[in-house]
Amino acid sequence: MNGASREALAAARERLDALTDSTSVNAGSLAEELAAVTALLHREVSLRRVLTDPAQDGEAKAELAQRLLGAQVGGAAADLVSGMVRSRWSQSRDLVDALEELADLTDLTAAQQAGALDGVEDELFRFGRIVSSSNELRAALTDRKATTSAKSELLHSLLGRKAHATTERLVTRLVNAPRGRSLEAGLESLSKLAAGRRDRMVAVVTSAVPLSDSQKQRLGASLAKLYGRRMHLNLAVDPEVIGGVRVQVGDEIINGSLADRLEDASRRLAG
Known part of the structure; x- marks a missing residue:
């Protein structure tokens, strides 16, 4: 997402956090309702376009959303969607993408609340x-x-x-x-x-053999220091990694394996 849509999603996520922090809101039920609205707006393209039309008044779009959804979902979901359609969206599809993300986040929040x-x-x-x-x-x-x-x-x-x-x-x-x-x-x-x-980043760590607990702790601490954020390690074992580890964080690959170093040396010699 770019521009207006990114700002609208950030605002919606803040409202979602406020809702799910409340003990009166069932995060699991809210996730199901947001997923249902996502499916509705993905299917009903004309409705989606009306709700994201920048030429239409924000309050009028919010009232329309309340009328359409009020009898189908709970008050928390209807209020959240109404707030979203008040915002400006760069593309009508962005609203559906944002709703889908919020549904997934709400499910993850329910899991977090359950430990x-x-x-x-x-x-x-x-x-x-x-x-x-x-x-x-x-x-x-x-x-x-x-x-x-x-x-x-x-x-x-x-x-x-x-x-x-x-x-x-x-x-x-x-x-x-x-x-x-x-x-x-x-x-x-x-x-x-x-x-x-x-608020953690994900590092995909591939090693030839399973890492010990102390190795995982040291690697996690090193990566957290390097990136300035807490790091969650997704661990995988690949026998072709001859030695060391291969770490991928987002699009960045930290090449630490012996196999990769040998391949790099071969390229240098060939050059």
């Missing part, structure tokens, strides 16, 4: 690795001919009773409503949202 956020972060990462390594599973979950109920049943067989309910909800929502994203990209986005919920 399960760390587990959800790890489960999202591990499921992303499973998808990346299984063409058959990816094909089944992205098959446009498969029904949403069939995909939901498949995910429940994989995640039910094995993962936190929040993880299953987030992944199921992504699979059934990808909205143009690849499954891997959607899972990565969810992982980053989960880390951001605690």
Whole structure:
């Protein structure tokens, strides 16, 4: 998002934080309602355009949203959406993207309130690795001919009773409503949202063998000092990493493995 949409999303996230800090708001229910509004506005393009039309008065758009949603969702969700349509959006699609992000954030907040956020972060990462390594599973979950109920049943067989309910909800929502994203990209986005919920960055750490607890602590402390933020480590094992570790933070790769150093040396010699 750019410009006006980024500012509108930031304001909406602040209002969401204020809502979910209240003990009177059930974060899990609010997440479901925001997801339902996301689906509605994704489907009803003309309504989405009306609610984001910069030529229309903000209060009039808010009143319209209240009339349409008041009987379908709770007061907290309706008020949040009304506040969002008062803002300016660079593109009408940005409103739907923002609502989807808020729904996911609210689910993650519910997990945090239950003391399960760390587990959800790890489960999202591990499921992303499973998808990346299984063409058959990816094909089944992205098959446009498969029904949403069939995909939901498949995910429940994989995640039910094995993962936190929040993880299953987030992944199921992504699979059934990808909205143009690849499954891997959607899972990565969810992982980053989960880390951001605690104001942490995500580092994908690949090593030839599992790291010890002391190694993980030292690496986490070093990365936190380097980036100036708390760091969540997503750990993966790859036997092809001959020695050391390979760390990726966002688009930046910290090359620390022996294999990578050998490859770099070979390139230098060849040059």
